[in-house]
Amino acid sequence: MADFEPKVVAFLCRWCAYAGADLAGTSRLQYPPNVVPIRVPCSGRVEPSWVVDALQKGADGVLIGGCHPGDCHYVSGNYKARRRVYLLKKILPELGIAPERVRLEWVSATEGKRFAQVVADFVEELRALGPMKVMSEG
Amino acid sequence: MEVLSQVEIAFWPALADSKKADLEAMPKGYIDAALINGAIRTQENLEMVRLLREKSKLIVAYGACAHLGGIPSLANLYGREELLKAAFGDGWRPGPPPGAPQEDAPPELLPKALPLAQAVPVDYTVPGCPPPAGLIGEFFSAFLSGEMPPPGHVFAKVKALCEECPRTREERVLKKIVRPHEIVPDPEACLLDQGIICLGPVTRGGCSAACPSAGMPCTGCLGPTPKAGDMGLSMVSALASLVRAGEEGEAAIPSENEILDQLVDPIGTLYKYGVPDMPCAKEGEG
Amino acid sequence: MYPEGITHHPSPITRSRIGVFVCHCGHNIAGTVDVERVAEELSRYPGVVYSTHYEYMCSDPGQELVKRAIKEHRLTGVVVAACSPSMHEATFRTAAEEAGLNPFLVEIANVREHCSWVHPRSPETTAKAIRIARAVVEKVKGNHPLEPVRVGHAEKCLVIGGGIAGIQAALDVAEAGYEVLLVERSPTIGGHMAQLSETFPTLDCSQCILTPKMVEVARHERIRLLTYSEVEEVSGFVGNYHVRIRKKPTYVDPDKCNLCGECEKVCPVRVPNEFDRGLSQRAAIYIPFPQAVPSSYTLDEEACLGLEPLRCSECARVCEVGAIDYDMQEEIIEEDVGAIILATGYELYPVENMAEYGAGRVPDVIDSLTFERLLSASGPTGGEVRRPSDGKVPKEVVFIQCSGSRDPELHKPYCSKICCMYTAKHALLYRHLVPDGKAYVFYIDIRAGGKDYEEFVARAMEEERVLYLRGKVAKVFREGDKVMVWGVDTLTGKRVEIAADLVVLAQAIVPSPGVRTLAQVLHTSCLDEHGFLKEAHPKLRPLETLTGGVFIAGAAQGPKDIPEAVAQASGAAAKAVALLSSPAIVHSPEVAQVDEELCSGCGVCAPQCPYSAITVEEVAEVNEVLCEGCGTCVAACPSGAMSLRNLADEQVEAMVQAVLEEVAGG
Numbered sequence A: 001m002a003d004f005e006p007k008v009v010a011f012l013c014r015w016c017a018y019a020g021a022d023l024a025g026t027s028r029l030q031y032p033p034n035v036v037p038i039r040v041p042c043s044g045r046v047e048p049s050w051v052v053d054a055l056q057k058g059a060d061g062v063l064i065g066g067c068h069p070g071d072c073h074y075v076s077g078n079y080k081a082r083r084r085v086y087l088l089k090k091i092l093p094e095l096g097i098a099p100e101r102v103r104l105e106w107v108s109a110t111e112g113k114r115f116a117q118v119v120a121d122f123v124e125e126l127r128a129l130g131p132m133k134v135m136s137e138g
Numbered sequence B: 001m002e003v004l005s006q007v008e009i010a011f012w013p014a015l016a017d018s019k020k021a022d023l024e025a026m027p028k029g030y031i032d033a034a035l036i037n038g039a040i041r042t043q044e045n046l047e048m049v050r051l052l053r054e055k056s057k058l059i060v061a062y063g064a065c066a067h068l069g070g071i072p073s074l075a076n077l078y079g080r081e082e083l084l085k086a087a088f089g090d091g092w093r094p095g096p097p098p099g100a101p102q103e104d105a106p107p108e109l110l111p112k113a114l115p116l117a118q119a120v121p122v123d124y125t126v127p128g129c130p131p132p133a134g135l136i137g138e139f140f141s142a143f144l145s146g147e148m149p150p151p152g153h154v155f156a157k158v159k160a161l162c163e164e165c166p167r168t169r170e171e172r173v174l175k176k177i178v179r180p181h182e183i184v185p186d187p188e189a190c191l192l193d194q195g196i197i198c199l200g201p202v203t204r205g206g207c208s209a210a211c212p213s214a215g216m217p218c219t220g221c222l223g224p225t226p227k228a229g230d231m232g233l234s235m236v237s238a239l240a241s242l243v244r245a246g247e248e249g250e251a252a253i254p255s256e257n258e259i260l261d262q263l264v265d266p267i268g269t270l271y272k273y274g275v276p277d278m279p280c281a282k283e284g285e286g
Numbered sequence C: 001m002y003p004e005g006i007t008h009h010p011s012p013i014t015r016s017r018i019g020v021f022v023c024h025c026g027h028n029i030a031g032t033v034d035v036e037r038v039a040e041e042l043s044r045y046p047g048v049v050y051s052t053h054y055e056y057m058c059s060d061p062g063q064e065l066v067k068r069a070i071k072e073h074r075l076t077g078v079v080v081a082a083c084s085p086s087m088h089e090a091t092f093r094t095a096a097e098e099a100g101l102n103p104f105l106v107e108i109a110n111v112r113e114h115c116s117w118v119h120p121r122s123p124e125t126t127a128k129a130i131r132i133a134r135a136v137v138e139k140v141k142g143n144h145p146l147e148p149v150r151v152g153h154a155e156k157c158l159v160i161g162g163g164i165a166g167i168q169a170a171l172d173v174a175e176a177g178y179e180v181l182l183v184e185r186s187p188t189i190g191g192h193m194a195q196l197s198e199t200f201p202t203l204d205c206s207q208c209i210l211t212p213k214m215v216e217v218a219r220h221e222r223i224r225l226l227t228y229s230e231v232e233e234v235s236g237f238v239g240n241y242h243v244r245i246r247k248k249p250t251y252v253d254p255d256k257c258n259l260c261g262e263c264e265k266v267c268p269v270r271v272p273n274e275f276d277r278g279l280s281q282r283a284a285i286y287i288p289f290p291q292a293v294p295s296s297y298t299l300d301e302e303a304c305l306g307l308e309p310l311r312c313s314e315c316a317r318v319c320e321v322g323a324i325d326y327d328m329q330e331e332i333i334e335e336d337v338g339a340i341i342l343a344t345g346y347e348l349y350p351v352e353n354m355a356e357y358g359a360g361r362v363p364d365v366i367d368s369l370t371f372e373r374l375l376s377a378s379g380p381t382g383g384e385v386r387r388p389s390d391g392k393v394p395k396e397v398v399f400i401q402c403s404g405s406r407d408p409e410l411h412k413p414y415c416s417k418i419c420c421m422y423t424a425k426h427a428l429l430y431r432h433l434v435p436d437g438k439a440y441v442f443y444i445d446i447r448a449g450g451k452d453y454e455e456f457v458a459r460a461m462e463e464e465r466v467l468y469l470r471g472k473v474a475k476v477f478r479e480g481d482k483v484m485v486w487g488v489d490t491l492t493g494k495r496v497e498i499a500a501d502l503v504v505l506a507q508a509i510v511p512s513p514g515v516r517t518l519a520q521v522l523h524t525s526c527l528d529e530h531g532f533l534k535e536a537h538p539k540l541r542p543l544e545t546l547t548g549g550v551f552i553a554g555a556a557q558g559p560k561d562i563p564e565a566v567a568q569a570s571g572a573a574a575k576a577v578a579l580l581s582s583p584a585i586v587h588s589p590e591v592a593q594v595d596e597e598l599c600s601g602c603g604v605c606a607p608q609c610p611y612s613a614i615t616v617e618e619v620a621e622v623n624e625v626l627c628e629g630c631g632t633c634v635a636a637c638p639s640g641a642m643s644l645r646n647l648a649d650e651q652v653e654a655m656v657q658a659v660l661e662e663v664a665g666g
């Protein structure tokens, strides 16, 4: 599976993770182009159904980026996001999806480096996991 | 409501001795309305409903299995091979029992159990497990009077069950999750507030909250409200949002997880009447 | 494959006419992304009617290009594929507005920071840029034109608490030209600062610097002072609060009372004087201290022998000006205010809790505010340090710092911040007043972060020879007329035993008890785990609460000294004035909204909102001014009745689809 390029959708909160990705850009850090970000106000806006929807539509992984605990611009949206992802990951295996395909990461606006690292690691992990399998007709 | 006197039964395998051949003999569109229950599980089911579609002006998905896939669709979480293996043991090959003629072979299993609408176009749905009398009545009075709502209509409320539930909602937080048999619920208070997973907030109303009124949580038989999307995932989000173990913060994380871990059999609880259409192979355990 | 079902009949798709503008940003984007190809690909994307690329889209000619295209192609939406929205979103939105397009129909596709700067020149990089731009096209397709939410507001400010923070805030707001309602529970303003003898590190006399400000409050034409009053009810929201205040009767007309004090002399009742921390007695009719504001006596109904029926009426008999009115009734004051400043101050952690230091049992173990009264020239001992038990001048005094603070097991885990400094002041003032006395201080460490603070502590240690002992006191007990203090000096490892005459505990600072009821009145969870007021953001919004238009000043937020409390009060006042002086409260319209047809009133949303913007009756309702648009409630809503304006689920699903669709040759 040498030339498998995982496709990743990233939901990034505008105050921290998205801004962290901006800083990665300003600092000209290089990371794999597999991740396409979608800006959301807060990680608390992200719905578990979006994650599954993306995986069903052909994403190999979904990244959710929010502010570190205590730093959420809206105080506690990230705590909700954390609990939702925790519960989602508990049921994913039963729906036939490897929970490692979903990642929740805290990235602050000053952590450009960390953002690049998170993306690189995630893409690497997904590459090892292989493409999202579609249930065969047989 | 007296229905039987106002309609003629064209085909009813459960009561009359109706055969497929009878159906085949009917002209196209001969049947005014076909009420079909059950999920589509086999090749035979599929052929039958296609035939019914051809012979009927209206197709009505009747009951939770036809509407959502129902309990049979829980098997969709596993591949067909896996299922056959579980049911008949290793080494089983499709075909008739030893010595029997080919037509005695069990009908071929489809890869998945399908809700009716995924097999043939469906005009109306009368949901429920079983459909509540009131909703059946609503359908028939519309049908018999000729004043049917626009196609696609589901004969149930657009609002979720909580709207018609007599229980009172107080503090909307989930400090624990319990199974219905583990506690004697307060007769007045919302079950969800007491830690019992009630799907009322995501399920269409229309049953007068029969289950919650009787002390049992709603299990979702009328299906999701029109904009709820995937019932189970919507509830995952709602339940996880409601969990509180004291003030939110890093320190509370372990106790929050403890509460979330109390949800046993999440799939069976959140998707009792139909799992989402997951096009993915089982890779979770692999 | 199976035939498609038709369970839902799709709603007609509104026709979008989107324009896409791809920026080269010189080489910054064009260097690694094939911008021509992006524009080309996008021109074929459904809903896009115009697509182009240009060297510098943010330049004047670039903006002109956008404006012209909006008009010529009757665009219903604009996507600028350029740098981060934090750079030029506002620029392009303004430009679009000038061309007659609602600014909320303009979105930025970030192909620079998130793409061209982080990947090498390659087909993949271009493909990613195409995906990003497509996704944003999908978002714009689902966007609605919006107008900012505007609501009017009252032009009055309510300040709760009449200590130094409340006084400063009230004066600043009033000076800025706005009416102020200053509400204080007790019969006078001044707070704890009025009880202090001198202040560190300058040793100004506390009352001398405070009373002029109190007088200014009394005289200010725009300040309405309501003492002996409590806020009972607050309803409404930012800019539009309706408050109900209950003013208890003082039974003395402040306008008539001339402070002659005759009443006090004839009153047969004597109760402990709270202002002197119980070191002296007062009558049932009293004035807390001579400079009290309002400058009037107050009849303490609870201490009085009886008003109904009248049991004594001695005071009214001697009052020459007839200021005393036993029929005075409580008053309910209702007002509309735009902003609220909470300055409810602090209390000392009750000394009775310090059983390990003999407090409560040994009369000569006192707390720090009591010691302030012993030092004060206007105090019960006239500025002579005399101990409570027998009135003797103590010759050996032990000060114990961190009493009740920094002790997570038994007491408060936090540092009370000001005790190191006032203990140094206490020891120093004591040495001034009793030159042959000995002062010992037990401490954990000295925290003297402040202008001239370190020097002040050094002065106490070196010039005044106060003996600082690093260590904990193990035991305090009474022996004869001495208070024995046993402890360990952890620096030398030696046991220390002092036969003291007086022990002063630097008690922990706790929020004043009224703040809890106040939080309930305000319907907010604005208290932290210790009961102090919680700021909206610990770093960036330290003067605000999570409730819009409600600000914080002083020790109600956490232990702080006078200059800090005053600075915070002025800050909160500036925040309040900014609100009051704005022509209207303008708020982003990208907030949550409820579809009443779908909402079952299940109530899952309300507890998710950090700003208490949601109320649920039959159905949920979002207060547009309070909602900050985080969308947390939207994700929680199980039935899909709650949505976020311009970021609906359908939009996100379309964006995801756009991201994942194949890019030819990418």
Ligand code: SF4
Pocket (backbone or CB within 6 Å): B161, B162, B163, B165, B166, B167, B168, B169, B189, B190, B191, B192, B193, B198, B199, B200, B201, B209, B212, B217, B218, C602
């Ligand atoms: S018991 Fe169930 S249906 Fe009734 S209010 Fe509670 S959650 Fe809603």
Ligand code: SF4
Pocket (backbone or CB within 6 Å): C591, C592, C608, C609, C610, C611, C612, C613, C614, C622, C626, C627, C628, C629, C630, C631, C632, C633, C634
């Ligand atoms: S979007 Fe956020 S701020 Fe607005 S009502 Fe919902 S939870 Fe509150």
Ligand code: FES
Pocket (backbone or CB within 6 Å): A013, A014, A015, A016, A017, A041, A042, A043, A044, A065, A066, A067, A071, A072, A073, A074, A075, A077, A078
């Ligand atoms: S704003 Fe970043 S996680 Fe809430």
